[in-house]
Amino acid sequence: MQTQPQASHFVDGQYLEDTAGDLIEVIYPATGEIIAKVHAATPAVIEAAIASGLRAQKEWAALSGTERGRVLRRAADIIRDRNHDLSVLETYDTGKPYSETICADATSAADALEYFGGLAGSLTGEHVQMGENWGYTIREPLGLCVGIGAWNYPTQIACWKGAPALACGNAMIFKPSETTPLSALKVAEILVEAGAPAGLFNVVQGMGAVGASLVTDPRVAKVSLTGSVGTGRKVYAAAAESIKHVTMELGGKSPLVIFDDADVEAAVGGAILGNFYSTGQVCSNGTRVFVQKGIKEAFLKRLSERLATAVIGDPMDEATNFGPMVSKRQRDIVLSYIEKGKAEGARLVAGGSAIEGNGFYIQPTVFADVTDDMTIAREEIFGPVMSVLDFDTEEEVIPRANDTEMGLSAGVFTRDLTRAHRVISQFEAGSCFINSYNDAPVELPFGGSGLSGVGRENSKAAINYYSQLKSVFVRMGEVESPF
Numbered sequence: 001m002q003t004q005p006q007a008s009h010f011v012d013g014q015y016l017e018d019t020a021g022d023l024i025e026v027i028y029p030a031t032g033e034i035i036a037k038v039h040a041a042t043p044a045v046i047e048a049a050i051a052s053g054l055r056a057q058k059e060w061a062a063l064s065g066t067e068r069g070r071v072l073r074r075a076a077d078i079i080r081d082r083n084h085d086l087s088v089l090e091t092y093d094t095g096k097p098y099s100e101t102i103c104a105d106a107t108s109a110a111d112a113l114e115y116f117g118g119l120a121g122s123l124t125g126e127h128v129q130m131g132e133n134w135g136y137t138i139r140e141p142l143g144l145c146v147g148i149g150a151w152n153y154p155t156q157i158a159c160w161k162g163a164p165a166l167a168c169g170n171a172m173i174f175k176p177s178e179t180t181p182l183s184a185l186k187v188a189e190i191l192v193e194a195g196a197p198a199g200l201f202n203v204v205q206g207m208g209a210v211g212a213s214l215v216t217d218p219r220v221a222k223v224s225l226t227g228s229v230g231t232g233r234k235v236y237a238a239a240a241e242s243i244k245h246v247t248m249e250l251g252g253k254s255p256l257v258i259f260d261d262a263d264v265e266a267a268v269g270g271a272i273l274g275n276f277y278s279t280g281q282v283c284s285n286g287t288r289v290f291v292q293k294g295i296k297e298a299f300l301k302r303l304s305e306r307l308a309t310a311v312i313g314d315p316m317d318e319a320t321n322f323g324p325m326v327s328k329r330q331r332d333i334v335l336s337y338i339e340k341g342k343a344e345g346a347r348l349v350a351g352g353s354a355i356e357g358n359g360f361y362i363q364p365t366v367f368a369d370v371t372d373d374m375t376i377a378r379e380e381i382f383g384p385v386m387s388v389l390d391f392d393t394e395e396e397v398i399p400r401a402n403d404t405e406m407g408l409s410a411g412v413f414t415r416d417l418t419r420a421h422r423v424i425s426q427f428e429a430g431s432c433f434i435n436s437y438n439d440a441p442v443e444l445p446f447g448g449s450g451l452s453g454v455g456r457e458n459s460k461a462a463i464n465y466y467s468q469l470k471s472v473f474v475r476m477g478e479v480e481s482p483f
Contacts, residue, residue: 001085307350
């Protein structure tokens with residue numbers, strides 16, 4: 001497959017190149033080979049993106065919501081028609097297995113475009129009667145939005161941000177992670193093909209300096225970031241200087257609580273989804289797995305058996321279901337955490353090493369007998385490392401599960417649904433699961449509390465973060481004035 005894009009950026013409806021920008025090499029994580037090269041956006045590229053975005057936004061906002069929705073739904077159809085090619089590109093971009101990208105990446109992006117396309121025509125205000133007088137509200141777009149993506153789900157994140165922004169009548173400039181710059185270009189291309197005005201969804205490449213330039217530009221009304229807590233602090237502070245609207249979807253150190261009445265097979269499956277899907281590179285992962293002591297050994301035994309069946313290899317082989325880390329740097333970070341786990345006394349149950357050969361592979365790793373104060377139980381690793389902790393009672397485990405500054409996700413496995421809902425109500429997290437883990441349907445809000453971020457993506461709730469209300473009061477009688 002051709003992985004080198006026509007040009008580094010997609011601006012004003014077409015590919016745009018400026019080789020004066022810093023060179024960014026795109027590495028295929030499965031082999032370590034350079035598969036493409038792009039250049040970071042220069043000030044001229046950024047200016048072209050902003051100028052065209054502002055122009056297109058006016059044209060787009062003048063359409064009815066139904067007309068905007070028609071374009072988004074058409075884009076969703078195109079993405080589904082091209083799912084294979086987009087999934088192959090996503091695999092090259094991220095290293096995730098094709099068996100995963102074919103069902104979880106472009107398809108999720110299409111879901112977002114379809115959902116918000118269907119919602120666009122319903123975005124109305126309300127009439128408020130106040131006796132003889134009355135008022136009404138108008139839901140208006142914010143203007144030009146900036147989306148900053150992470151490297152784990154580049155296609156999905158582009159649409160999770162772009163779809164609600166465009167449904168509300170905004171324009172967006174999207175900056176992918178410099179690690180995975182390829183997939184978002186195709187999203188921009190498809191939106192134009194579907195009928196979006198040139199400039200409505202621009203993609204520019206670059207590192208932190210490009211993001212900072214966009215975030216601090218006074219013409220930008222909104223910033224939506226998916227990234228680490230550290231990056232979120234910087235972007236949030238920069239956006240606050242000019243009081244911009246923000247959505248921050250940051251990291252997590254989420255708990256998964258498994259009671260001894262749980263279906264062990266299902267609980268093991270949930271723990272695998274919450275720790276090893278996308279090679280553990282998922283912000284909502286339930287990496288602190290609290291297992292009630294009565295089933296601890298049964299859980300670990302079955303988990304080890306199922307991990308032994310993981311097919312680790314060429315991501316383009318449809319049999320492969322566990323791929324490499326996204327980069328050597330990320331693999332090194334994860335390996336350093338594994339060494340800390342060993343040094344601090346956790347019991348290594350599975351994995352624990354890099355896999356020799358080309359690419360950035362690492363074994364799916366499980367530690368047992370982990371205590372709350374260990375580094376691997378406190379810090380986000382963002383790799384395939386599961387920490388299994390023991391607990392005795394429900395009353396004991398809830399405060400331990402909540403003992404983190406982050407609050408993105410949480411899950412519980414139990415056959416007692418009364419207990420399930422009781423436990424969920426006490427979790428201090430935004431996106432929770434009962435007898436499941438890491439489901440992310442577009443119909444439900446996604447986001448966290450605490451250091452995990454601000455705002456929500458997906459669902460009707462996202463509309464509130466990409467629009468604002470104008471209130472209009474209408475007096476029907478005479479105006480009373482003190483003088």
